[in-house]
Amino acid sequence: MPFLSDILARVKPSPTVAVTTLARDLKAQGRDVIGLGAGEPDFDTPDNIKAAAKRAIDEGQTKYTAPDGIAELKSAICEKFRRDNGLDYDASEISVSTGGKQVLFNALMATLNPGDEVIVPAPYWVSYPDMVRLCGGEPVIVGATQEAGFRITPAQLEAAITPRTKWLIFNSPSNPTGAGYGRADLAALTEVLMRHPHVWVLSDDMYEHIAYPGFDFCTPAEVEPRLRDRTLTVNGVSKAYAMTGWRIGYAGGPEHLITAMRKVQSQSTTNPCSISQWAAVEALNGPQDYIATSRAAFLRRRDMVVEMLNAAPGLSCPVPEGAFYVYPSIAGCIGKTSPAGTRIATDEDFATALLEETGVAVVFGAAFGLSPHFRVSYAASDEALREACTRITNFCASLS
Incomplete structure (x- = not known):
């Protein structure tokens, strides 16, 4: 055996x-x-963030926390989503994990059944297809060429959707290409998604703050508010604040999904590092220069x-x-x-x-x-x- x-x-x-x-x-x-x-x-990592971590240690913030994040960090995340993305979430709709990768894994583990399909535009971050497989689903790869700007078209998305499709994983700006979907590009994709109410959107916005002149970042639930209740908007502090080793990722989404993700996390890692959480509060609330x-x-x-x-x-x-x-x-x-x-x-x-x-x-x-x-x-x-x-x-x- x-x-x-x-x-x-x-x-x-x-x-x-x-x-x-x-x-x-x-x-x-x-x-x-x-x-x-x-x-x-x-x-x-910026000095003000490091100072916040040291302060947390000195103040004894070194115990277990709530499984998916302290209230202060959830509040900071809610404000970040309002400030940067025009998205209004309650603390009950926020999940904090040990890096963005765990957020994605929790969501897939909480929702996928054997045979469920997840659309993954290619080129893709290397972990997307294997996380889908590890959680029992089937990745459906939709290829975008260099000539197309490494962006999939609405027609490609439409053709990839089947009755078994559960998620579209969306990443802009992209790892590995750096390609970004402008507002018009994204609106055309969300129009397709509105015709298929069984398909959810997992939007990986990790590179939101590394967007260059001529490109205005936007996220699916911002472009199409009617998608809000079937979108998980994922982000983190790793790339924007040079905090890769601190391992803090977060997401906003419907409360029933966040509750299911909390259940998964409670039986795996439980809470993210308490000190890193306090550092992330400062990252999101502090100076953004x-x-x-x-x-x-x-x-x-x-x-x-x-x-x-x-x-x-x-x-x-x-x-x-x-x-x-x-x-x-x-x-x-x-x-x-x-x-x-x-x-x-x-x-x-x-x-x-x-x-x-x-x-x-x-x-x-x-x-x-x-x-x-x-x-x-x-x-x-x-x-x-x-x-x-x-x-x-x-x-x-x-x-x-």
């Missing part, structure tokens, strides 16, 4: 975590490695990386609307051979040879559901990015 569960065989380890771990291990061995695999701001400062740095880095990668032979790098990723095509490199003799048949071959021969760690496109591409995280120093892009350009030029 097998020891491991059957469902585990349907799930793969996270490729982004694997690449980041490998880059870290190679560095520890003395290799000259530039890791561009992690989706993690390289900036430090850090966001504009970090966004300006990401914009500068985006422009440099896009320019350098578009100068590399065989690469085509679109300009993203937000987040801190680019997703260049390597179509012009397929079929070529590296100086060390590796034949580039896939984007995984490209990423492997790039790491082995130049020390630059990126994530191959097949991990995100669209090839032949690779993802670069430009949440790294200007110097590291400049050197990495130079190595990538030289590597592409060396292919024969």
Whole structure:
């Protein structure tokens, strides 16, 4: 009798975590490695947020809390949704978890039955399909090409919906492409959803505050208020406030869904870290000037990386609307051979040879559901990015 569960065989380890771990291990061995695999701001957490955490420790805020968040943090989240998104939630409609990933997992675990379908636009964050499978559902992948701006069309969404569809997972700006859906794009999608009242929307807004000039962020329940009662709007403090290690994600949604998610969380992790929760209160309620400062740095880095990668032979790098990723095509490199003799048949071959021969760690496109591409995280120093892009350009030029 097998020891491991059957469902585990349907799930793969996270490729982004694997690449980041490998880059870290190679560095520890003395290799000259530039890791561009992690989706993690390289900036430090703002001082006012760190001070709030220290204050929480000094005041003894180190005990268990309510399973899905302290009242003060739920209040701050309600105000954030009103202030930034025009969404009005009560504290009973708010869930706080150990990172955005747990919010998503709780929602899927609380709602999916075997055979339920979840529409996942591709390119997608690597965890979406496997979380769906782990919770017993079936991911339905809808592909968006570079030519389409990495955005799915209303016709594609309509064609993907069946009587078994339970969720659409929506992410804008996107990981891995940085592509964003403008208000008109999103309104066209929500019009389709209004024709299918059995389909819920799981909107992952984690990169809301990393949106660049020319793109105005909006979220589904804001664009179409009639979707509010079947939308879970997910966000967190990780990307906006450089708090990845603090592990605080949150969501607003209908009370009956939030109650079900609380039940799941009460039997898994229970409450998120109490100290991190108090830090998140300060992040949401305190000065917001850090966001504009970090966004300006990401914009500068985006422009440099896009320019350098578009100068590399065989690469085509679109300009993203937000987040801190680019997703260049390597179509012009397929079929070529590296100086060390590796034949580039896939984007995984490209990423492997790039790491082995130049020390630059990126994530191959097949991990995100669209090839032949690779993802670069430009949440790294200007110097590291400049050197990495130079190595990538030289590597592409060396292919024969």
